[in-house]
Amino acid sequence: xxxxxxxxxxxxxxxxxxxxxxxxxxxxxxxxxxxxxxxxxxxxxxxxxxxxxxxxxxxxxxxxxxxxxxxxxxxxxxxxxxxxxxxxxxxxxxxxxxxxxxxxxxxxxxxxxxxxxxxxxxxxxxxxxxxxxxxxxxxxxxxxxxxxxxxxxxxxxxxxxxxxxxxxxxxxxxxxxxxxxxxxxxxxxxxxxxxxxxxxxxxxxxxxxxxxxxxxxxxxxxxxxxxxxxxxxxxxxxxxxxxxxxxxxxxxxxxxxxxxxxxxxxxxxxxxxxxxxxxxxxxxxxxxxxxxxxxxxxxxxxxxxxxxxxxxxxxxxxxxxxxxxxxxxxxxxxxxxxxxxxxxxxxxxxxxxxxxxxxxxxxxxxxxxxxxxxxxxxxxxxxxxxxxxxxxxxxxxxxxxxxxxxxxxxxxxxxxxxxxxxx
Amino acid sequence: xxxxxxxxxxxxxxxxxxxxxxxxxxxxxxxxxxxxxxxxxxxxxxxxxxxxxxxxxxxxxxxxxxxxxxxxxxxxxxxxxxxxxxxxxxxxxxxxxxxxxxxxxxxxxxxxxxxxxxxxxxxxxxxxxxxxxxxxxxxxxxxxxxxxxxxxxxxxxxxxxxxxxxxxxxxxxxxxxxxxxxxxxxxxxxxxxxxxxxxxxxxxxxxxxxxxxxxxxxxxxxxxxxxxxxxxxxxxxxxxxxxxxxxxxxxxxxxxxxxxxxxxxxxxxxxxxxxxxxxxxxxxxxxxxxxxxxxxxxxxxxxxxxxxxxxxxxxxxxxxxxxxxxxxxxxxxxxxxxxxxxxxxxxxxxxxxxxxxxxxxxxxxxxxxxxxxxxxxxxxxxxxxxxxxxxxxxxxxxxxxxxxxxxxxxxxxxxxxxxxxxxxxxx
Numbered sequence: 001x002x003x004x005x006x007x008x009x010x011x012x013x014x015x016x017x018x019x020x021x022x023x024x025x026x027x028x029x030x031x032x033x034x035x036x037x038x039x040x041x042x043x044x045x046x047x048x049x050x051x052x053x054x055x056x057x058x059x060x061x062x063x064x065x066x067x068x069x070x071x072x073x074x075x076x077x078x079x080x081x082x083x084x085x086x087x088x089x090x091x092x093x094x095x096x097x098x099x100x101x102x103x104x105x106x107x108x109x110x111x112x113x114x115x116x117x118x119x120x121x122x123x124x125x126x127x128x129x130x131x132x133x134x135x136x137x138x139x140x141x142x143x144x145x146x147x148x149x150x151x152x153x154x155x156x157x158x159x160x161x162x163x164x165x166x167x168x169x170x171x172x173x174x175x176x177x178x179x180x181x182x183x184x185x186x187x188x189x190x191x192x193x194x195x196x197x198x199x200x201x202x203x204x205x206x207x208x209x210x211x212x213x214x215x216x217x218x219x220x221x222x223x224x225x226x227x228x229x230x231x232x233x234x235x236x237x238x239x240x241x242x243x244x245x246x247x248x249x250x251x252x253x254x255x256x257x258x259x260x261x262x263x264x265x266x267x268x269x270x271x272x273x274x275x276x277x278x279x280x281x282x283x284x285x286x287x288x289x290x291x292x293x294x295x296x297x298x299x300x301x302x303x304x305x306x307x308x309x310x311x312x313x314x315x316x317x318x319x320x321x322x323x324x325x326x327x328x329x330x331x332x333x334x335x336x337x338x339x340x341x342x343x344x345x346x347x348x349x350x351x352x353x354x355x356x357x358x359x360x361x362x363x364x365x366x367x368x369x370x371x372x373x374x375x376x377x378x379x380x381x382x383x384x385x386x387x388x389x390x391x392x393x394x395x396x397x398x399x400x401x402x403x404x405x406x407x408x409x410x411x412x413x414x415x416x417x418x419x420x421x422x423x
Numbered sequence: 424x425x426x427x428x429x430x431x432x433x434x435x436x437x438x439x440x441x442x443x444x445x446x447x448x449x450x451x452x453x454x455x456x457x458x459x460x461x462x463x464x465x466x467x468x469x470x471x472x473x474x475x476x477x478x479x480x481x482x483x484x485x486x487x488x489x490x491x492x493x494x495x496x497x498x499x500x501x502x503x504x505x506x507x508x509x510x511x512x513x514x515x516x517x518x519x520x521x522x523x524x525x526x527x528x529x530x531x532x533x534x535x536x537x538x539x540x541x542x543x544x545x546x547x548x549x550x551x552x553x554x555x556x557x558x559x560x561x562x563x564x565x566x567x568x569x570x571x572x573x574x575x576x577x578x579x580x581x582x583x584x585x586x587x588x589x590x591x592x593x594x595x596x597x598x599x600x601x602x603x604x605x606x607x608x609x610x611x612x613x614x615x616x617x618x619x620x621x622x623x624x625x626x627x628x629x630x631x632x633x634x635x636x637x638x639x640x641x642x643x644x645x646x647x648x649x650x651x652x653x654x655x656x657x658x659x660x661x662x663x664x665x666x667x668x669x670x671x672x673x674x675x676x677x678x679x680x681x682x683x684x685x686x687x688x689x690x691x692x693x694x695x696x697x698x699x700x701x702x703x704x705x706x707x708x709x710x711x712x713x714x715x716x717x718x719x720x721x722x723x724x725x726x727x728x729x730x731x732x733x734x735x736x737x738x739x740x741x742x743x744x745x746x747x748x749x750x751x752x753x754x755x756x757x758x759x760x761x762x763x764x765x766x767x768x769x770x771x772x773x774x775x776x777x778x779x780x781x782x783x784x785x786x787x788x789x790x791x792x793x794x795x796x797x798x799x800x801x802x803x804x805x806x807x808x809x810x811x812x813x814x815x816x817x818x819x820x821x822x823x824x825x826x827x828x829x830x831x832x833x834x835x836x837x838x839x840x841x842x843x844x845x846x847x848x849x850x
Contacts, residue, residue: 089779108786252571360496
C-alpha cells in the first residue's frame with residue numbers, strides 16, 4: 001500500500017511505502033530529470049557504541065565501529081560493490097555520521113539493476129578476520145587525514161566541550177587505538193542488531209518508476225525477526241563539560257566554534273527546535289545582523305563567520321563558527337547580545353525577513369536530485385513527515401521564536417579554538 | 424534533453440546566454456569577465472571582485488546588501504576570481520534566487536535579483552571617483568585573510584606549493600589572488616583601475632539558467648553594458664604547460680601527521696583531449712581505477728590516490744594522502760601504473776566502465792542549472808559550442824590505442840611531497 005503525501009507549499013508529492021520486510025521507503029519522482037539517487041540508511045552511527053539486543057547483556061563496541069562496518073560492507077565473497085556499480089555506470093559511495101550510516105548511488109541508466117545491487121550488498125555482510133585486518137591500515141590513514149584537518153578538529157573538540165558522557169563526543173572514525181580492537185565478531189554483532197529492516201529506510205528521488213522500486217524491494221529486501229535494541233544508558237549533565245578547548249595546529253588565523261548546549265528533542269519537536277533556533281541565530285548573529293556588521297568593521301570577524309544549528313539523535317545545539325584573532329571576545333559579545341535580546345527582542349519585521357529567507361533556502365533543497373533525496377532522508381531520520389520542515393517554515397510564528405530565545409541559557413556555552421599559538 | 428541553450432551577442436565581446444528548463448525551482452545567473460592575466464595587478468583584480476559583491480551605492484554596506492538578499496528569499500550574490508581555461512583571469516559574479524512560482528507573496532524575484540547584480544557591478548560605492556576607502560580597507564584585509572588561509576587546508580597548501588615548481592614562469596606559479604605583500608599594496612585607486620580595465624577590455628559572458636523565460640534577465644543584464652566604454656577586447660587560446668627537461672623533486676615539511684604526494688605529468692604535444700579524459704578515468708578517477716584498486720586496495724599505501732587533468736594545459740596530476748614513510752613507495756607505484764598503461768594499454772572492460780561513467784556524468788549535467796552554466800561557460804571563450812551529449816559521443820569513440828598513445832606522451836615533470844609531525848596542546 002502506497003501513501004501519497006502532498007505539500008501545497010512546495011507542490012510536490014512523496015510516495016511512502018513499507019515493504020513486507022519492514023523497511024520504510026520514501027520516493028519523490030522528478031519528471032524530466034535524467035538522474036536518480038537512492039539512499040539506503042541504517043539508524044546506526046558512531047554514537048551507537050553500547051547496546052543490548054532482545055534483553056541480553058549490554059555490549060560495548062570500540063569507537064569507530066559503525067564507520068569500520070561501512071567500509072567492510074562494500075566487500076563480498078565474490079566482488080566488491082564498487083566493481084558491480086562500475087559495470088552499470090553508477091556512482092556509489094557511503095557515509096557514516098554520528099547517528100546513521102548511509103549507502104547510496106546515483107545513476108542515469110540501469111536504475112533497477114543499481115537498486116538491486118544496493119539492496120543486495122547492504123544485506124549481505126562478509127566479514128572475515130583477514131578482510132577486517134586488511135582495512136585497518138586504510139582506516140587508520142583516514143583517521144590521520146582527519147586529525148590533520150583543523151576544521152574537523154575544531155568541531156570534534158566542541159562536541160567534547162559540550163558533552164560529558166553523550167557518545168556523540170567520540171570521533172566518528174574512532175582512533176587508531178580503538179579500531180585496533182575491532183574484529184569480525186564486533187562487526188557482525190553490530191550488523192545483526194542495527195541493520196535490521198525495522199531500523200532501516202530507503203529514500204529515492206529523481207528519474208525512476210515507483211512501481212519498479214516497490215517490485216525490487218519486494219524481491220530483494222529480506223525479512224528478519226525484529227530486534228529489540230536497547231541503547232546503552234548515559235547520564236548527560238545539563239551543563240557543558242568544558243567551557244574552553246584550545247588546540248595548537250597551523251592555521252593562518254585562529255578558527256573557532258561556539259555551541260550553546262540545549263536539550264535534544266525528538267520528532268516534530270526537534271524539527272521545531274532546528275527551525276526556530278536557526279531563525280533566531282540568523283536574526284541575531286547572521287550576515288544581516290548589526291552584531292556581524294559591527295564585529296566585521298572592528299576586524300573581529302570576517303566573511304568566514306556563520307551561524308546555524310547542529311542536531312541529531314540525542315544532541316542539538318545552535319552554533320557559531322568562524323575565524324578571529326580573538327575568539328574569546330566573540331563568545332563574550334554573543335553572550336552579551338543574547339542577554340540583551342531577552343530584554344529587547346528582535347522585531348517582527350526582522351523575523352518575517354529571516355523567515356522568508358529560511359523558507360527560500362528550503363525551496364532550494366528541492367532543486368536537484370541529490371538534495372531532494374537528502375531532504376527525504378533527514379525527515380525519515382527525524383521520524384517526521386517528508387515536508388514537515390518546509391511546511392513549518394512557511395508558517396513559522398514569531399512567538400515560538402521568542403520562546404526559544406527565552407529558554408536559551410547563554411552561559412551554558414562551550415568554545416573550541418584551533419590556533420597556531422596557544423593563548 | 425529538454426533544456427534550450429540560446430546565445431545572443433549584445434555588444435562588442437558581450438554575449439547573453441540563456442538555458443531554459445522548466446524543471447528547476449531556482450534560477451541562476453552569472454556575469455563572467457574574461458581578462459588577460461596581468462601578474463602585477465592580480466591582487467587589485469581580486470580586491471575589486473570582493474568590493475563589488477560586498478555592497479553598492481544603492482545598498483552601501485554589507486549588512487544592507489545581505490538584508491536585501493534575505494528579503495529576496497535567501498537570494499545570493501557572490502564573486503570569485505579564478506584561472507580560466509586558457510590561464511586567463513575569470514572574474515565571475517554569480518547569483519541565484521528561487522523561481523517566482525515559489526514565492527509566498529507576489530514578488531518578481533528575477534527582476535529584483537537582476538537589478539541587484541547590475542547595481543553591484545555598475546554602481547559601486549565610490550568616493551571621489553574611486554572605490555570607497557573604508558570598503559577597500561575591509562576587503563583588502565579579507566583578501567589577505569584568504570591568501571594566508573592557504574595553510575588551513577594541507578591539500579590546498581600542497582597544491583599551491585607544488586604549482587610553484589610545476590608551473591614556474593607561468594601564471595599558475597602563484598595564486599590568482601596574488602601574494603600577501605601584493606595584497607597589502609591594494610588601494611581604492613589601484614583596485615578601481617583594475618575594475619575599469621575589466622569593464623573595458625573583458626570578454627563578457629552573461630548566463631541565465633532555470634525555469635524562467637529570462638525575458639527580464641535579458642532586458643536587464645543583456646543591456647547593462649550598453650553605455651560602457653569598450654575596446655581592446657581580450658581573446659584567448661590554450662597554452663600548454665612547458666615540460667621540464669628533467670623531473671624536479673621537491674620535499675617540504677609541515678606540522679601534520681599524514682603526508683601528501685602530488686605528481687605532475689605533462690604532455691605539451693598531446694592534442695587528443697578525449698583520450699586524456701579516458702586515461703584519467705582509468706588511471707585514477709574511478710573507484711575501479713588502477714590507482715584505487717592497486718595502490719589503495721591491494722598495496723594499502725594510502726587512503727586516497729586519484730588524479731585530475733587539465734585539457735588545455737595538457738597536464739595530469741596524481742595526488743595521494745600517504746603515511747610519510749610510504750611517500751617514496753607511492754611515488755614509484757604511481758609511475759608503475761602509468762608505465763603499465765604506456766607499455767600494455769588498457770583492457771576492454773576498463774574502457775567499457777569508463778564509457779558508462781562518462782554517460783552517467785554527461786546526463787547528470789542536465790539536472791543542474793549550475794552545471795549547465797559551468798559547461799557552457801568553460802567553452803565560451805573558444806566560440807565553439809558543443810552540448811554535453813555531443814561531447815559524450817566524442818568520448819565514446821575513444822579506443823584502447825588512443826588511450827595508450829595519450830599515456831605514452833605524458834612525462835613526469837614535478838614530484839612534490841609534504842610531510843611532518845604535529846604537536847598538540849589542549850587545555
